[in-house]
Amino acid sequence: MTVRAVRVHRHRAALLRPFVTAARRTEAVDYVVAEVELDGGAVGQGSAADAVAVTGQSAASITAALDGPGRRALTGASGTIAELSARISAALPQATSAAAALEVALHDAWARGHDAPLAALLGGSIAGAMENDMTISLEDPPAMAARARQARAAGTRILKVKLGRDIDEDRRRLHAVLEAAPDVRLRLDANQGWSPAEAIRIIGGLEAEDLPLDLVEQPVPAADVAGLAQVRAAVGVPIMADEAVWSREDALRLIDAGAADLLNIKLAKSGGIRPALAIADAAAEAGLTCMVGAMMEPRISITAAAHLAFSHRAITLIDLDPPAWFASPAPAGGYTEDGGMLRLLGGPGLGLDRLDAQVDPATHAPARHDPARHDPVPSDPPPEHPAP
Ligand SMILES: [Mg+2]
Numbered sequence: 001m002t003v004r005a006v007r008v009h010r011h012r013a014a015l016l017r018p019f020v021t022a023a024r025r026t027e028a029v030d031y032v033v034a035e036v037e038l039d040g041g042a043v044g045q046g047s048a049a050d051a052v053a054v055t056g057q058s059a060a061s062i063t064a065a066l067d068g069p070g071r072r073a074l075t076g077a078s079g080t081i082a083e084l085s086a087r088i089s090a091a092l093p094q095a096t097s098a099a100a101a102l103e104v105a106l107h108d109a110w111a112r113g114h115d116a117p118l119a120a121l122l123g124g125s126i127a128g129a130m131e132n133d134m135t136i137s138l139e140d141p142p143a144m145a146a147r148a149r150q151a152r153a154a155g156t157r158i159l160k161v162k163l164g165r166d167i168d169e170d171r172r173r174l175h176a177v178l179e180a181a182p183d184v185r186l187r188l189d190a191n192q193g194w195s196p197a198e199a200i201r202i203i204g205g206l207e208a209e210d211l212p213l214d215l216v217e218q219p220v221p222a223a224d225v226a227g228l229a230q231v232r233a234a235v236g237v238p239i240m241a242d243e244a245v246w247s248r249e250d251a252l253r254l255i256d257a258g259a260a261d262l263l264n265i266k267l268a269k270s271g272g273i274r275p276a277l278a279i280a281d282a283a284a285e286a287g288l289t290c291m292v293g294a295m296m297e298p299r300i301s302i303t304a305a306a307h308l309a310f311s312h313r314a315i316t317l318i319d320l321d322p323p324a325w326f327a328s329p330a331p332a333g334g335y336t337e338d339g340g341m342l343r344l345l346g347g348p349g350l351g352l353d354r355l356d357a358q359v360d361p362a363t364h365a366p367a368r369h370d371p372a373r374h375d376p377v378p379s380d381p382p383p384e385h386p387a388p
Helices: 059-074 081-091 096-113 141-153 167-180 196-208 225-234 248-256 273-286 299-309
Strands: 003-020 025-038 043-049 134-136 158-162 185-189 213-217 239-241 262-265 289-292 315-318 335-338 341-344
Touching (some): 003 059, 025 059, 025 096, 043 096, 059 081, 081 096, 081 273, 096 273, 141 158, 141 167, 158 167, 167 185, 167 196, 196 213, 196 225, 225 239, 248 273, 262 273, 273 289, 273 299, 289 299, 299 315, 299 335, 299 341
Parallel strands (some): 134 158, 158 185, 185 213, 213 239, 262 289, 289 315
Antiparallel strands (some): 003 025, 025 043, 335 341
16 A cells, blocks of 8 residues: 555643642643545554653653654555554654554545454454453542542442652542542552652551452553562552553563563554554463553554553553543544443444544644743653653
């Protein structure tokens, strides 16, 4: 197949309420949509969100990467889907969010050209359902309890709780959440907040309290693979790597070190569907399972992540609640969620309507100068992005 054109448009979407973690506070999301048009006329779309505090990539840098090396690599290029995907990875080795938007758009167009759902073309099935979670962001205990009660009332049975830096306060938060929603399972995410010794003490303490913990995500800094292995060896609850795994090479390093029970795959880290599947392959060979998660990204990104999740046997968990935070539900289609169960709707490609460039138009002011946008907490370390 041959790529006829690459188009890029920017958007800004308000969130229904602020999203708060130890690393950032977000009230609106700037995101970029890439469109890929093939010679046969099929048009696919992919998206990437500004998530500087997590990925180091802003809407401006994503747009520049797509408008420059991304468009040059793909416009007029011919090849198989794997060859064209590899061109994107080679052109955008560090700009993984931009690469993901473009590579997803390419896959959407490819699957539309075959008139088949993407997951089915990737060897998966669109049948069945996967259980989604809801993130409870970092607020005071009563606010978190109220969110937990709402989520449980909507049918969610798994809550992902973001933890801060003060374990006594975090313990009050967890107890408030469990008092409000006593029958949920918990996923905890420390977002690199602890040293190995702190992690062992904190997780050990929570285990001793018999909290319903399914996993703890990235307790220690991403670069500390040995520390992560130390934590995993010392505690009973499964340990998931997130910020430490961007690529297949990262996955192999974690596997060799015995550092993780689970890997959290995100398109914005891997740079697209095929690099994500390569991580899942490495996990499957080593007997690990994977979750597909996401940044605070719009519905196009999340639908792509859902197709990825339905495509590989090693992927058994999803953490795909961001669309529930967005004020705008556009574009329609892709998937449904009912009682916490996510199902793909099928249809060609991602199964989404095409997002009009005029939906949620972004202002062109640099994001940093926008008073509505909260910059990362200055004391946070810059995001770690291991060299590929
Ligand atoms: Mg995480």
